[in-house]
Amino acid sequence: MTERKLIVSRRKLLRVGALGAGGLMLSGCDSLNRSEGFRSLLEGAEDLHKGFQRLGGEGALAREFAPSDMSPVFRANGNREIADSAYRQMLAGGFADWALKVDGLVEKPLVLPLAALQSLPQRQQITRHDCVEGWSAIGKWQGPQLSRILDMAGLKPQARYIVFHCADRFGSTPYYESIDLIDAFHPQTILAWRMNDALLPERHGAPIRLRVERQLGYKHAKFVMRIEARDSLAGLHGGKGGYWEDSGDYAWHAGI
């Protein structure tokens, strides 16, 4: 990161009234500065609450806990099993034939086998999961930071959203979710393949699930098969950026 870029980004952060966003800028700094979407988001500051919640001092990072705080039982919610035979075959084979696709508004589309995700630098965090239905659990998660993968693919300047396409469905409707670039490049946003010191089990989203720690449970897409960078959420499924958002039940921004 050049000094000039750092100064520019600081000034923009100040303009939306936020201090101490150091945590946010820990990773993916360069690609964020290059991104029109990120800049206009900060410059626009259409939603001040959102800006303060995410950029304000102590709010920069979600709280991390000690191993002794981990919940003895971590409930599995939403889809816990996938009927699809292709998925069941990959599960039986330890996902040796599985690969994550990264495409859309990227310079270099990627196809990343599980072993590749496992051999990237890893982040481990013990965090609290809060479901909108009123339960919480503390668990340990491990995986590469999403920012690292997005940097490998190279976001095009028009990219504003990262979409997670999942293997499961409710009826005929696939589960999907989306986040903006602030959450995508947040240091605690990881693609977890390990949970509580073991391989991520099927019910929690094997082979990988998103952890986006400043958001409610439904944003944490399980069974992620494909990651797509987009300039807009319009034209994708119901157009509201997620399965529950399209159903009208929950809001797209689910910050806690």
Ligand SMILES: Nc1nc2c(c(=O)[nH]1)N[C@H]1C(S)=C(S)[C@@H](COP(=O)(O)O)O[C@H]1N2
């Ligand atoms: N693909 C997919 N992701 C999903 C869901 C789902 O049904 N399918 N449920 C969401 C909801 S509402 C919650 S609370 C969490 C539950 O994660 P857990 O099963 O690991 O507790 O996953 C979220 N991600």
Ligand SMILES: [Mo]
């Ligand atoms: Mo949830």
